[in-house]
Every structure is written in structure tokens, then in C-alpha cells.
Amino acid sequence: MQANRVSPDQRLRALEKMAEIVCPSCAKANESTPCRRCGCDLSSLFAIDRAAGIELAAAAKCLRTGKAADARNHAARSWQLRHTLMAARLAFLACVALADSAAARYWCCRACGP
Numbered sequence: 165m166q167a168n169r170v171s172p173d174q175r176l177r178a179l180e181k182m183a184e185i186v187c188p189s190c191a192k193a194n195e196s197t198p199c200r201r202c203g204c205d206l207s208s209l210f211a212i213d214r215a216a217g218i219e220l221a222a223a224a225k226c227l228r229t230g231k232a233a234d235a236r237n238h239a240a241r242s243w244q245l246r247h248t249l250m251a252a253r254l255a256f257l258a259c260v261a262l263a264d265s266a267a268a269r270y271w272c273c274r275a276c277g278p
């Protein structure tokens with residue numbers, strides 16, 4: 165019997181999935197807009213998070229298909245939208261694949277976390 169296997173498409177959908185957004189007004193974590201505590205409109209923050217997830221999924225797909233330069237660009241755009249360890253890690257792996265050690269060092273510092 166096989167363990168639960170996750171298909172590449174399922175992984176991509178997981179990367180695109182929105183994260184919780186912390187309300188900038190009251191600091192409540194929310195899974196949807198408006199904020200459940202103060203009613204603040206969080207739609208723009210969710211849109212940015214969704215765009216970051218789409219860029220992240222594109223980076224992963226490019227890396228898997230050998231398009232390292234495209235993967236690095238998508239991962240960097242994802243990072244610009246939302247700083248996630250996954251974006252830094254994908255950018256790092258893309259730089260390693262491109263043999264760009266200076267950029268790999270830059271992303272390694274971000275991929276290892278604070």
C-alpha cells in the first residue's frame with residue numbers, strides 16, 4: 165500500500181493557496197476579507213498574496229521543467245510581493261541551477277530564515 169502521494173498539480177495548487185492575512189489595523193489573523201474583528205477591508209492584501217502564490221507556483225513549475233532563469237524571475241517576483249521562505253528557497257535553487265553563486269548566496273541568507 166502506498167502512502168498518500170501528492171501530485172505535482174496538487175503541490176502547485178497548495179503553493180497558490182492564500183495564507184492568513186494579519187489585519188494591519190487590529191492584528192487579527194484572517195482567512196478572508198473583511199477582518200472578522202474590526203471589519204477592515206483586506207481584499208487588496210489578499211490579492212497581493214494570491215499574486216505571490218501564482219508567481220511561486222510558476223517558479224516551481226519552471227524549475228521542474230529546467231527553465232531555471234524563468235524560475236528565478238518568478239521566485240523573485242513572488243518574494244517582492246510577499247517574503248516567504250518558499251520563494252527564497254526556489255530562488256536559491258534556481259540560482260544554483262544557473263551556477264550563479266553570488267545570487268545563490270543572497271537567496272541562501274533569506275532561505276535560511278531569520
Ligand SMILES: [Zn+2]
Pocket residue numbers: 187188189190191192199200201202203204
Ligand atoms: Zn482588523
